[in-house]
Amino acid sequence: MLTEVPPFGSELGLIGRIDFQVRADQNVFDDVRLTLINGSRINKLHLSIKSNQQISKNGIPAEISRLLWEQYLQVNGLVFDRDVDLMGQVQAPAPVKIANDLRSILQQAREQNLQVLTARNQVDRYNSKQKRQVLQSFECPANLREQFGLNENSFEVAACFYYQEHDFEHEDSASEQRFLELCQKALINPDLQQAVSLMETLCHLPRKWSALSAYVDRAKLAHELTGKYALVEFPSFKYDWSQLEKHTQGKLSVIQDQIGNRLEFARIALLEQLKNRTGNLCFLTGALAKHLAQSVQQESAVVWLDSYDLEQKSITAQLKLHHNFEEVLSIGANRFVFCIIDGAEKLSDFGFNFPYSPQTHYCN
Structure with missing residues (x-):
């Protein structure tokens, strides 16, 4: 999966x-x-x-x-x-x-x-x-x-x-070796120790779910593993995340976060507080939001949207995505997603009704 x-x-x-x-x-x-x-x-x-x-x-x-x-x-x-x-x-x-x-x-x-x-x-x-x-x-x-x-x-x-x-029961198991290779393929860093840990986790979860006659889909599995393993995007959503990354980097590149192009405030303690928030909304200035985006990009996916994006008839078309925008956020990511909304005060009622995903942190 x-x-x-x-x-x-x-x-x-x-x-x-x-x-x-x-x-x-x-x-x-x-x-x-x-x-x-x-x-x-x-x-x-x-x-x-x-x-x-x-x-x-x-x-x-x-x-x-x-x-x-x-x-x-x-x-x-x-x-x-x-x-x-x-x-x-x-x-x-x-x-x-x-x-x-x-x-x-x-x-x-x-x-x-x-x-x-x-x-x-x-x-x-x-x-x-x-x-x-x-x-x-x-x-x-x-x-x-x-x-x-x-x-x-x-x-x-x-x-x-x-x-x-x-042949999982065999000492020299081809099935186990194939399982391990797939776990390595799922990781951003295909470290053997991490792959073994992921494999053990994926063996344990079905036992838990079987006892409850439960189910798992991509969103539930990603939620279970997010924060424990650095996973690559689902292959079928790779293009969409590439588009969102280009869109976000383009927005970040035009935000001024230095005084006189030289002086910059680190705000390390404040950024740590923001990263540890569990709520869906926090209010930031453009420069602070940019610093937050840059500080979490290593372990999380970052999506930057502004009022122009959200006022379009179809945000999926605006961002040139293959999948629905809400679907990309909710089941297309294997890691935490920070969605930063720039210029929320300019949004109309239509703009405020953008596709929402409960798996995503929203900041504006």
Whole structure:
């Protein structure tokens, strides 16, 4: 989520939200639910996470196949939206050939017409015997076929099933190494010790949230980590923050904060007091606001707005952002944001109604 790497490939896109322990929402694949976003398309992937290996050369176990079909057919009040919902299993690594055969069949099921795939699967040389057995393991149980009037060789659930492996239980874990690399990528300074600390924190948080059947999205995760780690911006918001930084630096460059271009008052104690404020508003002169902005830029993002910016019909368009301005402030930043308003006394009622984010410190 921090680095915006798609966990199940580009076709499903990025994680927008994770819900933990969702059995109460009538889902049997209930360990986590990932809300995955790819452009305008949204999918909800319900995952069962196991520490052992469950698939074999014959495909998925009959118990998992039955659960897939019961969820898909919404048996006994279970819920499944065929336009949105997906199911999946995360488990310990299977032998390479077994895992590859399963992935191949799942890809065929997603990319082909299922009736065509079923017919092709009867041809000896189209798929290997083992692959045909894997597809057969997804067939609808006989009693459910009869109850719902389905034909033999019904394999629809294979098209909405996703499989992934982890080896965190292994001493030389490739999953842990990949996790550590992603943590380093998320940090401004990819120090190994900081990356290990971030990884440990990210391992602890799901345990806390699972106990509460809670959720996490980008804003909540950023809020949890802000102040503890110096994180890079979310990649998809990088352009927007570059625009805001250029805009802010341009505003700061024209503010005179020296007498005769030589004499400057440090105001160190006052700046420390301002930085430690927890309120949303503080009143500053232009020069003092500039000094505050410069003093917090190392550990925080600074956005400088003036009355001209806020009186525009669209502040997003005025700042030439790709995302909505409020969205950039609320979920697009992985650090504290100081928003400094210059010339608030000139604002009309319209200007005062600018997009507000509770995660941001506002000074004027």
